[in-house]
Amino acid sequence: MSLVSASPPHTPQVVGILGGMGPAAGADFVRLFVQACTKRMEVLGIPVRDQAYPEHWLAQVPIPDRTAALNDTRPGAHQPADPMLQATGRLAALGARVVAIACNTAHAWHGILQQRFPQMVVLHGVQEVVAELSARKVQGVGLLATRGAYDAGLYQRELERAHIACSVPDDHEREQLMQGIYEGVKAGNYPLARQRFEAVSIALQERYSVSTLIMGCTEIPLALSEHPRLEGISLVNPSVVLASALARHAYCDMPTEGMAQA
């Protein structure tokens, strides 16, 4: 067995992950990113070893609740923008060229982040998901999300632009999702979360006959997965899509890329 230690002639780009929203989802995003990098290396024909992964930094910083902020427009209300900008600036200072935001609802502030850091690519997770659904010719989806994401129309706007119909839960079901997210995953009560998410998934499937559901909050896939109870429902995990996009960007300058795409 040989332990190769020479550096490759081209190295992938440094990337950053803006997490903490919540922290378990941020940790899971790194896992998905590492998996996506492994797959990317296999596609590009790069031998998989520790030193061939892109340098990446995860910032898990306390950021005020996104849904609460979208509901509270009083001056001086706790806003996520400042700590998000600060953490993104620190990721930039660490050398990150591309950043992913490990929170769907936080994409309400994507524009501010991208505008303030024009030298970096701030990936838009919602747009990445919609692009993938378009490529798969999906025509209609159900959306599981936070109140903040529904109210801001984060997914609905992008889906409409792509002519994909979007079915959303009623008010009671949104409350169930919020319970699953806040009293469930964010408070460490996963069985409660799973029960709430499954109940709303089944309700959407029955009412709108949708077979594809977007798990549009990073907390949801931590407690919800495809299961016989959800027969006929295909779950889309935006973190998987965004992690793959981040890996693609990290390796975009690699010399073998053109060959693999040809």
Next chain:
Amino acid sequence: MSLVSASPPHTPQVVGILGGMGPAAGADFVRLFVQACTKRMEVLGIPVRDQAYPEHWLAQVPIPDRTAALNDTRPGAHQPADPMLQATGRLAALGARVVAIACNTAHAWHGILQQRFPQMVVLHGVQEVVAELSARKVQGVGLLATRGAYDAGLYQRELERAHIACSVPDDHEREQLMQGIYEGVKAGNYPLARQRFEAVSIALQERYSVSTLIMGCTEIPLALSEHPRLEGISLVNPSVVLASALARHAYCDMPTEGMAQA
């Protein structure tokens, strides 16, 4: 349902995680740290919510292979010390007061890191594991590790000091472990890794009658877990122990700590 957004009067310390050795293990370490923080908050009576977690940064940087470096003393050979020092310095600049190294073999450079950054606590994962085994009155263990960790005596020295007998694999078995680590986990081939790790575990149990095995390389628990095939073997995951220690340090200044310990 209320969305609390006020900051707590005392906030936990900022901590850093030095990862990338390998990246999958670094991601898993963050997951374990977040879990340990959730448990710590429950013990301390702190309501569990996103903003109550300690700010933490994960550095996943390319670091030359530790075992290769311990075997290669030529001047100019690729050494892990420099990138480890650089990444630790950047974690310090980000405000980290405590750092954990998510790699057992890299603890060969623990002394250099702690000496260079006296203002921070660099946790010693090996010492944390041995302290826990002592507290549990374990008298003998088997050690699964990299060649570098065996050759440097990282675990053996600390175990001897604690009067815990340490059984180690023979040369052929060490080669099997290295295959599991490098051609298995680090190359994304988990079934190969599991087969190699299980074979050596069973061999150690049969030859030395040990019932406790230290998974002394962060890659090993990614492919090895307690299983009927390993009947009677209790596996110690140093990452779990180190993540708990990091969470304990992060919350050490919290005002409720004294009450919970009393």
